[in-house]
Amino acid sequence: MRLRYYEFINSEVSSGQKVGRLRLFEITHMKKDGSSMTSEAGEIIEKLKEKKAEYERLLRLIGLVLPRPNILDPAPSNTCLSGVKLKLKFRAEAADKEATAVAREAAAAAREAEASKKYDELQLQLQQMMQMFQQSQKPPS
Template sequence: MHRKKDGTPMTSEAAEIMEKLKDKKAKYEATASIDSFVNFEDIDNRIINEVLGPERYGRVRFQGSGVNTTQYFGSTSHQYMPSRSKSQAEVQKLKDQIVQIQVSTDEQISQLRAKAAAREAEAAEREAEQNRKYNELQLQLQSMMTMFQQFQNPPS
């Protein structure tokens, strides 16, 4: 906004707008001191849009009616990514990271399940071997008992 040499606004309408802008900025700053999720990116433009409304097509605010966006910003202004696109890119990046973590977690779970199955198979194999040895020892014991009984009771 234009001001006189003494710093006062040129018109009462300009003074009113400047006061609204200051109030909105103070509200944003107060909210930011309480809420850490307030996004300060492009905050001045958001405040201006709230007070004055959106820019008119093809014009640059505060530059007069004869200046359009290409004249003011140049033809390369499209190279700057708007904050919404940045946010969307960040969200997509986080989604990709979540997918990678899920894939990694699924792989780890599969590996752990395979290890558990291998350990269960080894345990079953050991148990079968122990049962076989037990049965073998039982047979040997029975055989020895039979031999012992034969020596105590010789045939007549």
């Protein structure tokens, strides 16, 4: 998995494109066949994609609502539009903060799932070792 991550980062850096959080999470939590490593990771990716779509819809809305500046009119007098701009800006910032929070929660949930999986594996190994020890302590019949 780390090799895929570094290959991705190197390809993104050489192409000059910015690496997005969602794409980075997908790369680090998806198998090569496109399926998610855990069900939690799959749910998190879906939530992040929904937030991204919502954010993109908001950006398109901003583009439709905000007027293009008129070169001949250096000081537009419509203060209502500035209020709309401000509200849309705050909503976009709030959506971005929420997406960041979801990404952080997703990363924490993925770490917790991985730790739980490792703990379960260690518990199983310990049980197997205890059984082997108990069998070695029995006198031969």
